[in-house]
Amino acid sequence: MFCVHCGNPVAEGGHTGCDSPRTALEPPRFCAECARRMVVQVTPVGWTARCSRHGELSSGADLHPTA
């Protein structure tokens, strides 16, 4: 699994900056499955994030489905 904020493996650690007040204001940017950068669209009430391999997530989705 990969961190949706920095794209590095979750298991590697070093994600202190990825769990901060700033990232609470960030939609996911990297696919948790493959770490590809996603195409993200923020709207006034939500967001969508699309991975070319693993499809689309939207606000309200579980960002870490296997965690």
Add this chain to the structure above:
Amino acid sequence: MTAAAERTTTDVLVVAREQVLERGVGLDEAQVLQVLRLPDERMEELLGLAHEVRMKWCGPEVEVEGIISLKTGGCPEDCHFCSQSGRFPTPVRSAWLDIPGLVKAAEQTRATGATEFCIVAAVRGPDARLLSQVREGIKAIRESGNDIQIACSLGMLTQEQVDELVAMGVHRYNHNLETARSHFPQVVTTHTWEERWDTLRMVRDAGMEVCSGGIIGMGETDEQRAEFAVQLAELEPDEVPMNFLIPQPGTPYADYEPIEGRDALRVVAAFRLALPRTMLRFAGGRELTLGDLGAEQGMLGGVNAIIVGNYLTNLGRPAQRDLDMLSDLKMPIKALSESL
């Protein structure tokens, strides 16, 4: 002269009460700097005066706005704060919003009670494709029955493009000067502050409302914050959006610390005293810099407009929480009929 009499003639808040509150004349650069240097123990007094000025010269209404990114990322400019610059290794990928998505975003915004919907693109200036998308988008929004006021923020414009936007019914144009003229070369190197200024003058001359503000916390000094306030006052904008830097990964400002909440409030109040009649809008970064309590203090310290919901690439707090805050503060939301 007694100490009390001396305070009456020299204290900047005493001067501001007579000059700004009573006569509606904004503070000059030296006076704004004095305000920015007031000690923390005078914050309550400062915010109270800024609120009085807002109430007297702008009234109790709050203008609510939503914004949407029509074209995200891949910008050729190098604005050092921006995650949408194609020149920095940020995680933001390019994206275009389609017309149905734009119409839906406008509906979502109107449903909050907002009277203003700003369509934004990360570009140096609009090309024919972007202007066509804006034209089709506005047409579709109107055909959906949505009467929300439409603003645009599409970068630097030519006169022909200004005229096109007027013809489309765009009533307000946003183009932030971002920071003081003296600090701008440290923030952007691919275009100049003066180019931005020129676009804003064209917008004003064409009859559109002018919206221009900036971002606080990009390494500027207090002197430059004061300089920026009076440069904005010289522009005479209808609206000044105030953003607070959210350090974005991959940008040159990624490691900057967000400014302290009390400093943000001090800037808000100082800008109100420099711009007594201008709409002052809370925009990006307030959630990180001020939190919930600070947002309320800002609304009681000179701010009279707010962006609700999410921003362009960052998330805001839920719109309803801001609407509840305004209700608690007994601040009415400006109605669309007052905007037209």
